Amino acid sequence: MRRRDFCTTWTAWAAGLLTVAGCRDQGTDGPGGDAGGRTTPRGSGTATATQSPSSGRPSPTSPDTAAPTTPTASVSPTAATPLAPAVFDAGSARETVQLLAGRIGPREATSAAFRRAAEVVADALSVAGYDVVRQPLRVPAGISWGVRVPSGRTHNVIAALPGFDPLRPHRLVGAHLDTVPQAPGAEDNASGVAVMLELARLAAVAGGGTAPPRRGGAAGDEPRVPALPVLFVAFGAEEPRGPGDAWHHFGSRHYARTLPLARRRAIREMVSLDRVGVGESVRIRTGGRAPDTVARALVAASRRIGVPVTRGTNQSSDHWSFEKAGIAAARVGGNPFSGYHSAADRPSAVSRSSLDRSGRLVWEWLRSR
Numbered sequence: 347m348r349r350r351d352f353c354t355t356w357t358a359w360a361a362g363l364l365t366v367a368g369c370r371d372q373g374t375d376g377p378g379g380d381a382g383g384r385t386t387p388r389g390s391g392t393a394t395a396t397q398s399p400s401s402g403r404p405s406p407t408s409p410d411t412a413a414p415t416t417p418t419a420s421v422s423p424t425a426a427t428p429l430a431p432a433v434f435d436a437g438s439a440r441e442t443v444q445l446l447a448g449r450i451g452p453r454e455a456t457s458a459a460f461r462r463a464a465e466v467v468a469d470a471l472s473v474a475g476y477d478v479v480r481q482p483l484r485v486p487a488g489i490s491w492g493v494r495v496p497s498g499r500t501h502n503v504i505a506a507l508p509g510f511d512p513l514r515p516h517r518l519v520g521a522h523l524d525t526v527p528q529a530p531g532a533e534d535n536a537s538g539v540a541v542m543l544e545l546a547r548l549a550a551v552a553g554g555g556t557a558p559p560r561r562g563g564a565a566g567d568e569p570r571v572p573a574l575p576v577l578f579v580a581f582g583a584e585e586p587r588g589p590g591d592a593w594h595h596f597g598s599r600h601y602a603r604t605l606p607l608a609r610r611r612a613i614r615e616m617v618s619l620d621r622v623g624v625g626e627s628v629r630i631r632t633g634g635r636a637p638d639t640v641a642r643a644l645v646a647a648s649r650r651i652g653v654p655v656t657r658g659t660n661q662s663s664d665h666w667s668f669e670k671a672g673i674a675a676a677r678v679g680g681n682p683f684s685g686y687h688s689a690a691d692r693p694s695a696v697s698r699s700s701l702d703r704s705g706r707l708v709w710e711w712l713r714s715r
Contacts (some may be wrong), residue, residue: 381398381630414461415493434544434545434548435544436626436701438700439543440696442543442544443540443623446466446539449468450462450567452530453523453524455485455519455585464480464501467580471578477505478503478505480504482499482524483502483582483596485587490527490585490587492528495527495587503579504578513609514575517615518615519544519578519619520616521542521664522597529685530689530692531626532623533621533683533691537621539580540620541622541708548709552571554586572695573712581664584596584598584620591666599667602670603671615673615675616674617665618677619678623695625682625700627656627659628679628703628707629656629681630648630657631663631679632659632660632675633660634659636668638712640643641657651706678708
Protein backbone atom coordinates (compact mmCIF):
# COMPACT_ATOMS: atom_id res chain seq x y z
CA MET A 347 0.00 0.00 0.00
CA ARG A 348 1.28 3.42 -0.92
CA ARG A 349 2.21 5.36 2.21
CA ARG A 350 1.88 9.08 2.63
CA ASP A 351 2.45 11.45 5.50
CA PHE A 352 0.38 10.68 8.61
CA CYS A 353 -1.24 14.09 8.43
CA THR A 354 -2.60 13.28 4.98
CA THR A 355 -4.08 9.86 5.62
CA TRP A 356 -4.68 7.68 8.66
CA THR A 357 -4.19 4.47 6.68
CA ALA A 358 -0.42 4.86 6.54
CA TRP A 359 -0.30 5.23 10.31
CA ALA A 360 -2.59 2.21 10.77
CA ALA A 361 -0.40 0.13 8.46
CA GLY A 362 2.57 1.04 10.63
CA LEU A 363 0.63 -0.05 13.70
CA LEU A 364 0.07 -3.47 12.15
CA THR A 365 3.75 -3.78 11.28
CA VAL A 366 4.75 -3.00 14.85
CA ALA A 367 2.20 -5.52 16.11
CA GLY A 368 3.66 -8.24 13.89
CA CYS A 369 0.56 -8.41 11.65
CA ARG A 370 1.53 -8.91 8.40
CA ASP A 371 -24.86 -12.74 -4.59
CA GLN A 372 -25.74 -12.86 -7.12
CA GLY A 373 -28.17 -10.35 -5.65
CA THR A 374 -28.69 -12.12 -2.29
CA ASP A 375 -26.88 -12.31 1.02
CA GLY A 376 -28.10 -15.57 2.49
CA PRO A 377 -31.21 -15.47 4.72
CA GLY A 378 -33.60 -12.64 3.90
CA GLY A 379 -32.43 -12.30 0.29
CA ASP A 380 -32.92 -9.31 -1.94
CA ALA A 381 -35.65 -8.21 -4.29
CA GLY A 382 -35.82 -4.86 -6.02
CA GLY A 383 -35.97 -2.81 -9.16
CA ARG A 384 -34.32 0.22 -10.70
CA THR A 385 -35.17 3.78 -9.87
CA THR A 386 -33.45 6.88 -11.14
CA PRO A 387 -31.36 8.78 -9.90
CA ARG A 388 -9.13 7.46 19.55
CA GLY A 389 -10.19 10.76 21.04
CA SER A 390 -10.35 11.52 24.78
CA GLY A 391 -11.30 7.96 25.62
CA THR A 392 -14.38 9.19 27.48
CA ALA A 393 -17.10 6.57 27.31
CA THR A 394 -19.91 8.81 26.11
CA ALA A 395 -21.36 6.24 23.74
CA THR A 396 -21.70 3.31 26.12
CA GLN A 397 -24.56 0.82 26.04
CA SER A 398 -26.73 0.00 29.00
CA PRO A 399 -27.31 -3.68 29.82
CA SER A 400 -30.59 -5.18 28.73
CA SER A 401 -33.23 -5.34 31.42
CA GLY A 402 -34.61 -8.59 30.05
CA ARG A 403 -33.26 -12.04 29.29
CA PRO A 404 -32.25 -13.23 25.84
CA SER A 405 -35.01 -14.82 23.84
CA PRO A 406 -34.93 -18.62 24.09
CA THR A 407 -35.09 -18.77 20.30
CA SER A 408 -31.88 -16.80 19.92
CA PRO A 409 -28.40 -18.25 20.49
CA ASP A 410 -27.15 -14.88 21.79
CA THR A 411 -25.75 -14.85 25.29
CA ALA A 412 -25.99 -11.60 27.20
CA ALA A 413 -22.58 -10.10 27.91
CA PRO A 414 -21.35 -7.23 30.05
CA THR A 415 -21.40 -3.98 28.16
CA THR A 416 -18.88 -2.02 30.18
CA PRO A 417 -16.92 -0.10 27.55
CA THR A 418 -13.19 -0.25 27.10
CA ALA A 419 -11.86 3.08 25.90
CA SER A 420 -9.39 2.97 23.05
CA VAL A 421 -5.92 4.43 23.33
CA SER A 422 -5.70 8.01 22.15
CA PRO A 423 -2.98 8.84 19.65
CA THR A 424 -1.04 11.89 20.76
CA ALA A 425 -0.88 13.40 17.29
CA ALA A 426 -3.56 15.96 16.43
CA THR A 427 -3.89 17.58 13.06
CA PRO A 428 -5.61 20.83 12.15
CA LEU A 429 -8.96 20.89 10.41
CA ALA A 430 -8.92 21.57 6.70
CA PRO A 431 -11.36 21.82 3.79
CA ALA A 432 -12.47 18.34 2.74
CA VAL A 433 -14.56 16.32 0.33
CA PHE A 434 -15.37 12.61 0.32
CA ASP A 435 -12.12 10.88 -0.56
CA ALA A 436 -12.81 7.61 -2.38
CA GLY A 437 -9.08 7.07 -2.85
CA SER A 438 -8.52 7.02 0.88
CA ALA A 439 -11.50 4.68 1.30
CA ARG A 440 -9.95 2.40 -1.29
CA GLU A 441 -6.71 2.33 0.75
CA THR A 442 -8.70 1.31 3.82
CA VAL A 443 -10.11 -1.62 1.84
CA GLN A 444 -6.55 -2.63 0.96
CA LEU A 445 -5.50 -2.42 4.59
CA LEU A 446 -8.41 -4.43 6.01
CA ALA A 447 -8.78 -7.04 3.27
CA GLY A 448 -5.29 -7.06 1.74
CA ARG A 449 -3.12 -6.87 4.86
CA ILE A 450 -5.36 -8.34 7.56
CA GLY A 451 -7.62 -10.54 5.43
CA PRO A 452 -10.37 -12.86 6.73
CA ARG A 453 -11.86 -11.47 9.95
CA GLU A 454 -14.13 -14.08 11.53
CA ALA A 455 -15.79 -12.39 14.50
CA THR A 456 -13.96 -14.24 17.28
CA SER A 457 -10.53 -14.29 15.61
CA ALA A 458 -7.32 -12.41 16.34
CA ALA A 459 -7.58 -10.90 12.86
CA PHE A 460 -10.94 -9.37 13.77
CA ARG A 461 -9.41 -7.86 16.89
CA ARG A 462 -6.58 -6.35 14.85
CA ALA A 463 -9.08 -4.88 12.40
CA ALA A 464 -11.18 -3.49 15.25
CA GLU A 465 -8.08 -1.84 16.69
CA VAL A 466 -7.36 -0.21 13.33
CA VAL A 467 -10.93 1.09 13.11
CA ALA A 468 -10.94 2.35 16.71
CA ASP A 469 -7.63 4.15 16.24
CA ALA A 470 -8.79 5.74 12.98
CA LEU A 471 -11.87 7.10 14.72
CA SER A 472 -9.79 8.32 17.67
CA VAL A 473 -7.42 10.14 15.32
CA ALA A 474 -10.46 11.86 13.82
CA GLY A 475 -11.43 13.16 17.26
CA TYR A 476 -14.03 10.62 18.36
CA ASP A 477 -14.59 9.08 21.76
CA VAL A 478 -14.49 5.34 21.08
CA VAL A 479 -15.83 2.47 23.19
CA ARG A 480 -16.16 -1.26 22.65
CA GLN A 481 -19.33 -3.17 23.45
CA PRO A 482 -18.50 -6.85 24.06
CA LEU A 483 -20.80 -9.77 23.34
CA ARG A 484 -20.55 -13.52 23.09
CA VAL A 485 -21.45 -15.53 20.00
CA PRO A 486 -22.08 -19.26 19.64
CA ALA A 487 -20.19 -21.86 17.67
CA GLY A 488 -21.76 -22.72 14.37
CA ILE A 489 -21.26 -23.09 10.65
CA SER A 490 -20.61 -19.93 8.64
CA TRP A 491 -21.03 -20.41 4.92
CA GLY A 492 -19.95 -24.04 5.12
CA VAL A 493 -17.06 -23.52 7.57
CA ARG A 494 -17.17 -24.36 11.28
CA VAL A 495 -16.59 -21.36 13.55
CA PRO A 496 -15.96 -21.40 17.32
CA SER A 497 -17.90 -19.78 20.10
CA GLY A 498 -16.23 -16.80 21.67
CA ARG A 499 -16.28 -13.09 22.27
CA THR A 500 -16.48 -10.30 19.74
CA HIS A 501 -17.41 -6.64 20.05
CA ASN A 502 -18.94 -3.60 18.43
CA VAL A 503 -16.80 -0.47 18.03
CA ILE A 504 -18.89 2.62 18.84
CA ALA A 505 -17.77 6.21 18.17
CA ALA A 506 -19.22 9.62 18.90
CA LEU A 507 -17.77 13.12 18.88
CA PRO A 508 -17.17 14.70 22.31
CA GLY A 509 -20.35 16.16 23.76
CA PHE A 510 -22.62 13.65 22.03
CA ASP A 511 -25.84 13.08 24.00
CA PRO A 512 -27.42 9.66 23.29
CA LEU A 513 -30.76 10.86 24.66
CA ARG A 514 -31.10 13.58 22.03
CA PRO A 515 -32.17 12.91 18.43
CA HIS A 516 -29.39 11.51 16.27
CA ARG A 517 -28.66 9.22 13.34
CA LEU A 518 -26.62 6.04 13.33
CA VAL A 519 -24.37 4.85 10.51
CA GLY A 520 -23.03 1.32 10.79
CA ALA A 521 -21.01 -1.26 8.87
CA HIS A 522 -20.07 -4.79 9.85
CA LEU A 523 -16.37 -5.47 10.26
CA ASP A 524 -16.37 -9.28 10.32
CA THR A 525 -16.19 -11.71 7.38
CA VAL A 526 -16.97 -15.33 6.68
CA PRO A 527 -13.87 -17.42 7.46
CA GLN A 528 -12.82 -18.10 3.87
CA ALA A 529 -13.08 -14.56 2.47
CA PRO A 530 -10.61 -11.65 2.74
CA GLY A 531 -13.74 -9.50 2.80
CA ALA A 532 -12.90 -6.57 0.53
CA GLU A 533 -16.38 -6.04 -0.87
CA ASP A 534 -18.02 -7.78 2.11
CA ASN A 535 -17.43 -5.65 4.05
CA ALA A 536 -14.20 -3.65 4.10
CA SER A 537 -15.95 -1.47 1.52
CA GLY A 538 -18.71 -0.52 3.95
CA VAL A 539 -16.28 0.07 6.83
CA ALA A 540 -14.06 2.21 4.60
CA VAL A 541 -16.95 4.43 3.53
CA MET A 542 -18.13 4.68 7.15
CA LEU A 543 -14.70 5.85 8.30
CA GLU A 544 -14.53 8.48 5.58
CA LEU A 545 -18.01 9.71 6.51
CA ALA A 546 -16.91 9.88 10.15
CA ARG A 547 -13.93 11.98 9.12
CA LEU A 548 -16.18 14.39 7.22
CA ALA A 549 -18.58 14.62 10.16
CA ALA A 550 -15.64 15.41 12.44
CA VAL A 551 -14.40 18.13 10.08
CA ALA A 552 -17.89 19.64 10.01
CA GLY A 553 -18.43 19.22 13.73
CA GLY A 554 -15.07 20.34 15.07
CA GLY A 555 -13.10 17.13 15.53
CA THR A 556 -9.41 16.65 14.82
CA ALA A 557 -9.73 14.79 11.52
CA PRO A 558 -6.80 15.21 9.11
CA PRO A 559 -7.32 16.83 5.72
CA ARG A 560 -7.70 14.82 2.54
CA ARG A 561 -6.23 15.33 -0.88
CA GLY A 562 -8.24 17.31 -3.39
CA GLY A 563 -9.81 19.78 -0.97
CA ALA A 564 -10.13 23.35 -2.06
CA ALA A 565 -11.44 26.58 -0.61
CA GLY A 566 -15.20 26.39 -0.29
CA ASP A 567 -15.22 22.58 -0.03
CA GLU A 568 -16.01 22.55 3.67
CA PRO A 569 -18.87 20.12 4.28
CA ARG A 570 -22.10 21.39 5.77
CA VAL A 571 -22.72 20.18 9.30
CA PRO A 572 -24.88 17.00 9.42
CA ALA A 573 -28.51 17.80 10.18
CA LEU A 574 -28.37 15.62 13.31
CA PRO A 575 -25.46 14.29 15.38
CA VAL A 576 -24.16 10.98 14.05
CA LEU A 577 -23.13 7.87 15.95
CA PHE A 578 -20.84 5.48 14.04
CA VAL A 579 -20.72 1.75 14.81
CA ALA A 580 -18.56 -1.03 13.35
CA PHE A 581 -20.55 -4.16 14.16
CA GLY A 582 -19.11 -7.54 15.03
CA ALA A 583 -20.57 -10.92 14.03
CA GLU A 584 -22.95 -9.85 11.28
CA GLU A 585 -22.12 -12.91 9.20
CA PRO A 586 -24.30 -16.01 9.76
CA ARG A 587 -23.24 -18.79 12.11
CA GLY A 588 -26.16 -21.02 11.15
CA PRO A 589 -29.48 -20.91 9.31
CA GLY A 590 -32.19 -18.37 9.93
CA ASP A 591 -32.48 -14.93 11.43
CA ALA A 592 -31.60 -16.04 14.97
CA TRP A 593 -28.07 -16.98 13.78
CA HIS A 594 -27.32 -13.75 11.94
CA HIS A 595 -26.52 -10.11 12.83
CA PHE A 596 -25.34 -10.83 16.38
CA GLY A 597 -23.57 -7.51 16.96
CA SER A 598 -26.36 -5.25 15.75
CA ARG A 599 -29.06 -7.34 17.45
CA HIS A 600 -27.17 -7.11 20.74
CA TYR A 601 -26.73 -3.37 20.29
CA ALA A 602 -30.41 -2.73 19.51
CA ARG A 603 -31.71 -5.12 22.17
CA THR A 604 -29.70 -3.56 24.99
CA LEU A 605 -30.76 0.00 24.23
CA PRO A 606 -32.93 1.54 26.95
CA LEU A 607 -36.21 2.82 25.55
CA ALA A 608 -35.20 6.49 25.75
CA ARG A 609 -32.03 5.87 23.75
CA ARG A 610 -33.86 3.75 21.20
CA ARG A 611 -36.33 6.56 20.62
CA ALA A 612 -33.48 9.03 20.19
CA ILE A 613 -32.19 7.15 17.11
CA ARG A 614 -34.19 8.85 14.40
CA GLU A 615 -32.74 6.89 11.48
CA MET A 616 -30.13 4.23 10.75
CA VAL A 617 -28.13 3.27 7.64
CA SER A 618 -26.16 0.06 7.24
CA LEU A 619 -23.29 0.25 4.74
CA ASP A 620 -22.93 -3.32 3.51
CA ARG A 621 -21.11 -4.24 0.28
CA VAL A 622 -20.77 -0.87 -1.43
CA GLY A 623 -17.68 -1.55 -3.56
CA VAL A 624 -19.11 -2.90 -6.83
CA GLY A 625 -21.78 -1.96 -9.38
CA GLU A 626 -22.76 1.06 -11.42
CA SER A 627 -25.64 2.09 -9.15
CA VAL A 628 -26.32 2.08 -5.40
CA ARG A 629 -28.80 -0.36 -3.93
CA ILE A 630 -31.16 0.97 -1.24
CA ARG A 631 -32.99 -1.77 0.64
CA THR A 632 -35.40 -1.97 3.56
CA GLY A 633 -36.72 -4.96 5.48
CA GLY A 634 -40.38 -4.03 5.23
CA ARG A 635 -41.15 -3.69 8.94
CA ALA A 636 -40.31 -0.08 9.92
CA PRO A 637 -41.32 3.09 8.04
CA ASP A 638 -39.40 3.58 4.79
CA THR A 639 -38.51 7.19 5.56
CA VAL A 640 -34.76 6.53 5.33
CA ALA A 641 -35.03 4.88 1.92
CA ARG A 642 -37.17 7.71 0.59
CA ALA A 643 -34.75 10.30 1.93
CA LEU A 644 -31.83 8.47 0.31
CA VAL A 645 -33.62 8.40 -3.03
CA ALA A 646 -34.27 12.14 -2.73
CA ALA A 647 -30.59 12.70 -1.92
CA SER A 648 -29.58 10.62 -4.95
CA ARG A 649 -31.59 12.85 -7.24
CA ARG A 650 -29.98 15.98 -5.84
CA ILE A 651 -26.45 14.75 -6.55
CA GLY A 652 -27.09 12.60 -9.62
CA VAL A 653 -26.26 9.15 -8.18
CA PRO A 654 -28.27 6.28 -9.74
CA VAL A 655 -29.99 4.03 -7.20
CA THR A 656 -32.34 1.06 -7.01
CA ARG A 657 -35.02 0.33 -4.42
CA GLY A 658 -36.03 -3.04 -3.04
CA THR A 659 -36.46 -5.31 -0.03
CA ASN A 660 -33.74 -7.09 1.93
CA GLN A 661 -33.39 -8.34 5.50
CA SER A 662 -29.82 -9.65 5.39
CA SER A 663 -27.87 -6.76 6.87
CA ASP A 664 -27.69 -4.89 10.15
CA HIS A 665 -30.48 -2.49 9.24
CA TRP A 666 -32.88 -5.37 9.92
CA SER A 667 -31.96 -5.44 13.62
CA PHE A 668 -32.97 -1.79 13.91
CA GLU A 669 -36.16 -2.21 11.91
CA LYS A 670 -37.21 -5.00 14.27
CA ALA A 671 -36.62 -2.56 17.14
CA GLY A 672 -38.99 -0.07 15.50
CA ILE A 673 -36.29 2.25 14.15
CA ALA A 674 -36.46 3.55 10.59
CA ALA A 675 -33.49 2.05 8.77
CA ALA A 676 -32.14 1.11 5.35
CA ARG A 677 -29.30 -0.84 3.83
CA VAL A 678 -27.03 0.84 1.32
CA GLY A 679 -25.22 -1.71 -0.86
CA GLY A 680 -25.52 -5.30 -2.00
CA ASN A 681 -25.03 -5.33 -5.77
CA PRO A 682 -24.45 -8.75 -7.41
CA PHE A 683 -20.86 -9.89 -6.97
CA SER A 684 -19.38 -13.13 -8.32
CA GLY A 685 -16.78 -13.33 -5.54
CA TYR A 686 -19.35 -13.14 -2.75
CA HIS A 687 -18.28 -15.05 0.39
CA SER A 688 -15.26 -16.57 -1.33
CA ALA A 689 -11.48 -16.22 -1.56
CA ALA A 690 -12.07 -14.04 -4.62
CA ASP A 691 -13.37 -11.19 -2.45
CA ARG A 692 -10.08 -9.30 -2.69
CA PRO A 693 -9.30 -5.56 -2.86
CA SER A 694 -8.92 -5.70 -6.65
CA ALA A 695 -12.67 -6.37 -6.89
CA VAL A 696 -13.58 -3.06 -5.24
CA SER A 697 -14.20 -0.04 -7.44
CA ARG A 698 -13.20 3.42 -6.33
CA SER A 699 -16.14 4.89 -8.27
CA SER A 700 -18.58 2.61 -6.43
CA LEU A 701 -17.17 3.70 -3.07
CA ASP A 702 -17.50 7.31 -4.20
CA ARG A 703 -21.15 6.96 -5.22
CA SER A 704 -22.16 5.35 -1.94
CA GLY A 705 -20.14 7.75 0.18
CA ARG A 706 -21.43 10.88 -1.51
CA LEU A 707 -25.00 9.58 -1.32
CA VAL A 708 -24.92 8.89 2.41
CA TRP A 709 -23.10 12.15 3.13
CA GLU A 710 -25.81 14.07 1.25
CA TRP A 711 -28.41 12.22 3.31
CA LEU A 712 -26.61 13.04 6.57
CA ARG A 713 -26.63 16.74 5.69
CA SER A 714 -30.34 16.79 4.87
CA ARG A 715 -33.27 17.03 7.25
